[in-house]
Amino acid sequence: MLRRFGLYFFVLSLFATFANAQSKKQPSAKKILGHGKELIRVAEYHLAVEALREGVQYYPDNAMIHFYLGEAYLHSKVESKSKALPHLKIAQEAKLENKRLNLLLGKAAQYNHQFKSALSYYNIYLKSLDEDDDELREEVYRHILQCKNGIFLKKSEQSVNIVNMGSLINSPSIETTPVISADENTIIFTSRRKGSMGDEDPLSGMAYEDVYISHKDENGEWGMPENLADINTEFHDACAGLSPDGKTIFIYQSDESISRALTGDIYMSQFQSGTWSKSEKLPEGINTSAMESHATMTADGKTLFFTSDRDGGEGKMDIYAAHRLPGGGWATPYNLGKNINTKYEEGSPFIHPSGKIIYFSSKGHSTIGGYDIFYSVYDDEKKEWGKAVNIGFPINTADDDLDFCVSSDGMRGYFTSIREESEGGPDIYKVEMPQAEEIKVIELAGQVKTESGKGVSTSVEIFNNHTNELVEVVATDSIGHYSAFLKPGVNYGLRCVYDGYLMASQNIYIEEILEYLKLEQDFELKKVRDGEFEVLENIFFTEYSDLNSSSNRELKMLSEFSKKHPDYQIEIVLHTKSSEDSLVNVFTSKAKADAVMKALKKLDPEGSLLGKSYGYGSKYELPTAGGDGTNRVEYIVRERKEEMEVFDYDGLLEKREPIVFEDGFVFEVPEEGEEINLNAFITFKTGSNEMSDSGKKVLDNVIHILEKYSDIVMEVGGHTDNIGEEAYNKYLGKRRAQQIAQRMYIRGIDKSRLIVKSYGESSPVASNETREGRNQNRRISFKIISVDTDKKTL
Numbered sequence: 001m002l003r004r005f006g007l008y009f010f011v012l013s014l015f016a017t018f019a020n021a022q023s024k025k026q027p028s029a030k031k032i033l034g035h036g037k038e039l040i041r042v043a044e045y046h047l048a049v050e051a052l053r054e055g056v057q058y059y060p061d062n063a064m065i066h067f068y069l070g071e072a073y074l075h076s077k078v079e080s081k082s083k084a085l086p087h088l089k090i091a092q093e094a095k096l097e098n099k100r101l102n103l104l105l106g107k108a109a110q111y112n113h114q115f116k117s118a119l120s121y122y123n124i125y126l127k128s129l130d131e132d133d134d135e136l137r138e139e140v141y142r143h144i145l146q147c148k149n150g151i152f153l154k155k156s157e158q159s160v161n162i163v164n165m166g167s168l169i170n171s172p173s174i175e176t177t178p179v180i181s182a183d184e185n186t187i188i189f190t191s192r193r194k195g196s197m198g199d200e201d202p203l204s205g206m207a208y209e210d211v212y213i214s215h216k217d218e219n220g221e222w223g224m225p226e227n228l229a230d231i232n233t234e235f236h237d238a239c240a241g242l243s244p245d246g247k248t249i250f251i252y253q254s255d256e257s258i259s260r261a262l263t264g265d266i267y268m269s270q271f272q273s274g275t276w277s278k279s280e281k282l283p284e285g286i287n288t289s290a291m292e293s294h295a296t297m298t299a300d301g302k303t304l305f306f307t308s309d310r311d312g313g314e315g316k317m318d319i320y321a322a323h324r325l326p327g328g329g330w331a332t333p334y335n336l337g338k339n340i341n342t343k344y345e346e347g348s349p350f351i352h353p354s355g356k357i358i359y360f361s362s363k364g365h366s367t368i369g370g371y372d373i374f375y376s377v378y379d380d381e382k383k384e385w386g387k388a389v390n391i392g393f394p395i396n397t398a399d400d401d402l403d404f405c406v407s408s409d410g411m412r413g414y415f416t417s418i419r420e421e422s423e424g425g426p427d428i429y430k431v432e433m434p435q436a437e438e439i440k441v442i443e444l445a446g447q448v449k450t451e452s453g454k455g456v457s458t459s460v461e462i463f464n465n466h467t468n469e470l471v472e473v474v475a476t477d478s479i480g481h482y483s484a485f486l487k488p489g490v491n492y493g494l495r496c497v498y499d500g501y502l503m504a505s506q507n508i509y510i511e512e513i514l515e516y517l518k519l520e521q522d523f524e525l526k527k528v529r530d531g532e533f534e535v536l537e538n539i540f541f542t543e544y545s546d547l548n549s550s551s552n553r554e555l556k557m558l559s560e561f562s563k564k565h566p567d568y569q570i571e572i573v574l575h576t577k578s579s580e581d582s583l584v585n586v587f588t589s590k591a592k593a594d595a596v597m598k599a600l601k602k603l604d605p606e607g608s609l610l611g612k613s614y615g616y617g618s619k620y621e622l623p624t625a626g627g628d629g630t631n632r633v634e635y636i637v638r639e640r641k642e643e644m645e646v647f648d649y650d651g652l653l654e655k656r657e658p659i660v661f662e663d664g665f666v667f668e669v670p671e672e673g674e675e676i677n678l679n680a681f682i683t684f685k686t687g688s689n690e691m692s693d694s695g696k697k698v699l700d701n702v703i704h705i706l707e708k709y710s711d712i713v714m715e716v717g718g719h720t721d722n723i724g725e726e727a728y729n730k731y732l733g734k735r736r737a738q739q740i741a742q743r744m745y746i747r748g749i750d751k752s753r754l755i756v757k758s759y760g761e762s763s764p765v766a767s768n769e770t771r772e773g774r775n776q777n778r779r780i781s782f783k784i785i786s787v788d789t790d791k792k793t794l
Contacts, residue, residue: 026058027055027058029055029058029059029062029064029065032051032052032054032055032058032059032065033055033064033065033068035051036048036051036052036055036065036068036069036072037068039051039072040068040071040072040075043075045072045075045076045077046076046077046078046079048068048069048072049069049072049073049076049079052065052068052069052072053069055069056069056087061094063090063091063094063096064091064096066087066088066090066091066094067087067088067091067096067098067101067104069084069087070084070085070087070088070091070104070108071084071100071104073087073108074104074107074108074111077425077426078174078418078424078425078426079418079425080111080399080418080419080420080422081107081108081111081398081399081418082108082111082112082399082420084104084107084108084111085105085108085109085111085112088101088104088105088108089105092105099128100125102121102122102124102125102128103121103122103125103136103140105121106118106119106120106121106122106125106140106143107143109121110143110146110147110150110369110398111369111397111398111399112398113150113154113393113397113398115147115148115150115151115154115368116147116151118143118147119144119147119148122140122143122144122147123144125140126140143369146367146368146369146398147368149366149367149368149390150368150369150393150398153366153368153390153392153393153396154393156392156393157392157393157394158392158393158394158395158433159434160394160395160431160432160433160434161431161432161434162394162395162429162430162431163429163430163431163432164419164421164422164423164427164428164429165178165222165414165427165428165429165430166222167423168214168222168223168224168225169187169189169214169222169225169428170422170423170424170427170428171191171193171194171423171424172193172423172424172425173191173192173193173194173206173207173424173425174191174192174206174424174425174426175189175190175191175192175193175416175423175425175426175427175428176189176190176191176238176402176403176416176426176428177189177190177238177239177240177294177348177402177403177416178239178403178405178414178415178416178428179239179241179242179249179350179405179414180242180405180407180414181242181244181245181246182244182245182246182353182408182443182445182483182485183445183483184216184407184412185215185216186213186214186215186216186246187213187214187222187414187428188211188212188213188228188239188242188249189211189212189214189225189239189428190209190210190211190212190237190238190239191209191210191212191225192206192207192208192209192210192425193207193212194207195207195210195227196208196209196210196227196232197210197227197229197232197233197234197237198233198234198235199234208234208235208236208237209236209237209238210227210228210232210237211227211228211231211232211237211238211239211249211251212225212226212227212228213225213226213228214226228276230269230275230276230277230278231249231251231269231276231278231279233253235253235254236252236253236254236264237251237252237253238251238252238253238293239251239252240252240266240293240294240295240306241294241295241296241297241350243297243299243301244297244299244353244408244483244485245299245474245475245482245483245484246271246483247270247271247475247477248268248269248270248271248297249268249269249270249271249276250266250267250268250282250294250295250296250297251266251267251268251269251279252264252265252266252267252292252293252294253265253267253279263289263290263291264291264292264293265281265282265287265292266281266282266286266287266292266293266294266295266306267279267280267281267282268280268282271477273457273478274478282295282330283329283330285322285330285332285333286304286306286322286330286333288308288310290308290309290310290311291308291309291317292306292307292308293307293308293317293347294306294307294347294348294349295307295349296349296350296351296358297351298351298353298355299353299354299355299472299484299485300355300471300472301324301472302323302324303321303322303323303324303351303355304321304322304324304330305319305320305321305336305349305351305358306319306320306321306322306333306349307319307320307346307347307348307349308320308333312335313335313341314335314337314338314341314342314343315341315342315343315344315345315346315364316343316344316345317345317346317347318335318336318341318346319335319336319340319341319346319347319349319358319360320333320334320335320336321333321334321336322334336385337384337385339376339384339385339386339387339388340358340360340376340385340388342362342363342364342365343364344362344363344364345362345363345364345371346360346361346362346363346364347360347361347362347371347402348360348361348402348403348404350403350404350405350406352406352408352410352439352441353408353441353443353485354439354440354441354485354487355378355485356377356378357375357376357377357378357406357410357439358375358376358378358385359373359374359375359391359404359405359406360373360374360375360376360388360404361373361374361400361401361402361403361404362374362388365388365390366388366390367390367396368390368393368396368397368398369397369398369399370397370398370399370400370401371400371401371402372390372391372396372401373390373391373395373396373401373402373404373415374388374389374390374391375388375389375391376388376389391404395413395415395431397417397419399417399418400416400417400418400426401415401416401417402415402416402417402426403415403416408439408441408443408485408516408518409439409441409515409516410433410439410516411432411433411434411516412430412431412432412433413430413431413433414428414429414430414431415428415429415431416428416429417429434728434731439516440488440513440514440515440516440517441485441486441487441516441517442485442486442487442488442508442510442513442517442518442519443483443485443516443517443518443519444483444484444485444486444508444519444520444521445481445482445483445518445519445520445521446481446482446483446520446521446522446523447476447479447480447481447482447522447523448460448476448480448482448496448498448522448523448525449480449522449523449524449525450498450501450524450525450527451524451525451526451527455476455478455479455480455481456476456479456480456498456525457475457476457477457478457479457480458475458476458480458496458497458498459473459474459475459476459482459496460473460474460476460482460484460494460495460496460523461473461474461494461495461496461557462474462484462486462492462493462494463492463493463494463495463538463553464490464491464492464493465491465492465493465507465509465538465540465550465553466490466491466550468549468550468552468553471492472484486508486510486519488510488511488512488513489510489511489512490509491507491508491509491550492507492508492509493505493506493507493537493538493553493554494506494507494508494521494523494537495538495554495557496523496525497557497561498525500527500528501525501526501527501528502525502526502527502528502532502533502534502561502637503534503557503558503561504523504524504525504526504534505534505535505536505537505538505554505557506521506523506537507537507538508521513742514738514742514745515735515738515739515742517739517742528565528568528637529637530568530637530638530639531636531637531638532636532637533573533634533635533636533637534634534635535632535633535634536554536558536596536632536633536634536635537554538550538551538553538554539551539554539555539596539633541592541595545588545591545592545594545595546595547595547596547599551596551599555596555599555600555603556603558570558600558635559600559603559604562600562604562610563604565637566640567639567640568637568638568639568640569610569611569637569638569639569640570600570610570611570635570636570637570638571611571612571613571614571635571636571637571638572593572596572597572600572612572613572614572633572634572635572636573593573613573614573633573634573635573636574589574590574592574593574596574613574614574632574633574634575589575631575632575633575634576588576589576592576631590613590614592633593613593614593633594613596613596633597610597612597613611638674783674784675781675782675783676702676705676781676782676783676784681695681698681765681776681779681780681781682695682698682699682740682779682780683695683775683776683778683779695780699740699743699744702714702744702782703744703747703748703749706744706749706753707748707749712753712784712786713752713753713754713755713784713785713786714753714754714755714782714783714784714785715755715756715757715781715782715783715784715785716737716740716741716744716754716755716756716757716780716781716782717733717737717757717758717759717763717780717781717782717783718732718733718734718735718736718737718738718740718756718757718758718759718760718780719733719736719759719760719761719763719764719765719777719778719779719780719781720732720733720736720760720761720777720778721761721764721768721773721774721777721778722761722764722768722774722777723768723774726760726761729760729761730758730760731758732760733758733759733760733761734756734758736778736780737756737757737758737780738756740780741754741756755785759781761777763781764777765777765779
């Protein structure tokens, strides 16, 4: 500690002397060089850059000042290293004799992605080394390998759009470690901007690191970042990771009061009741006496990935994983192995919500210089992570590229980098990757609300119906919103319980998906009261009336619900699919209802809370778009009385109104090739394939039409406004049409009856000069292609 204070006062004295000299007269070149070289020696490179940059203004022809300014740039953490090249070229043209000049020119050319020139400089420098310069020779060989990697990656340069996040997110100081919520409406990051919770770091002269948060407004623009005062301390606090649901943030914290210590730990904070909780240190095993700096968690909360430089790793900073134990603690962490970790440094892991792809930064593998961003895909057969793959140029540069996190569909990324357009030091960038392979995962989102429409704070339990295992318990926010990530090909049961309300369940089974799918599933809870009922969505039968074991979890939950409401009895009502023999239907439905009641009585042997079971066959049809309303199991709660009355189920169902189009809309089949007039459009947000709320009713109407007229083949057309490049709009129109076709397919419309087409910006229905017009042009159109059985494939 005393040595650090000594260095601090030494640097201050250097600047004081320099400032004093400047106030009297122009400092000599010798004095400028002396100060600059000394600042480089004590590794204060950003201060050296300031001093020597001012020096070249006084002495623009002084090759030595240019040489040391170039060296300072190459070591700077807050300036683009590419700025070194012109200054080192001046030294070269002046024939400055310095053995290290070709080494520095090689590095500067490498940072400017002039890889072939860099190789030439490195090879000249190698010839100048003595036989015993093994360490320098190894360093140069490593740079040569990086340049060869760069040449290879530049040949397959990716077509991506990289943009600086702008002066609201980025500042003249340093911004790093962006993490994004699954809906991309919230970003949390680390910044050393003015306004830090603590004083200035006395050694660097910058503010201590703090964690900030920003939200998008209704127009999709980022709001002013807010300091997370509930989390930040007076020392270093950095964002280390975010859970996919955005409710758990991991923080790196160091209590070192002079500068970032060589050790630090990972803490966790949770968003509860509208605020972030006080950060809590993760337990021993995750944290050690070494440094732990970044963390990322799988969507189900069962696996934590983090970085540590503890002993026993592959190299310096490695990536580890730990699995959550049944009791809530963490198992012993394990190193991810040589496919991920190298003898160099790895950092900033990010596990995609699918759980199958991990992104991270590394100074090893096939880097083209500094930290590069890599990804690895999990091999289910080998039960290990695959070999690291460089994400490519120009996302990766020869400088440090870190902290990569990716959108749920894999099409956009956010990361830290220093580039020519940086606001100051490392900045946060966004990359759009239209050529990336879309990650096929199901993002489930919805809201739990009461009959009045009020969202409530509770949880949604997700089960695997095949195995009866609990997959995840998802906590909602204060107004009932929840999100989770599901896999295709798995039959999921969702259940929600809230005090005073009926247990509600949903079933989600999507055998396969064509692309990333965002699925909305709300729960509207009904109060516990006499005669109220809910559908049991996860009751399954094998043959005739035999219950499938996949029903066990739902039945157990219903039994537990019943026991918590002793003033009510449970009755079971069952409906079956229609057939020619209605009498058989009634008998079948009654047998199935009896089977459900029998299974419930096994769970509650006393049976005091269980009532009667009824079978109504296909008598009461509930017409729903894409569903079979006649095939369902319902439970009804009845107030307990001395003599139970027979429930008048007929009377209740007769009050249900059929589904009709709003505003008196009557559909008439148009001519082939003619666009259907639906009196409304399915519209989208700018640059997005996310459907607006008003479009959901339009989609219901279209599905109803296709159900009524089973011989119709329909074109689903995607349209955009004229904002952006024409090629991108053509691509976006296709994405929008595919998203709608995917929803129609999931809701029961055969793929052979749907044809996807993109019109891009070519068929506007309104002027693109106004916002209202552009909103109308971002739409989906529907055309009747044929009204015969000549089906065409999607």
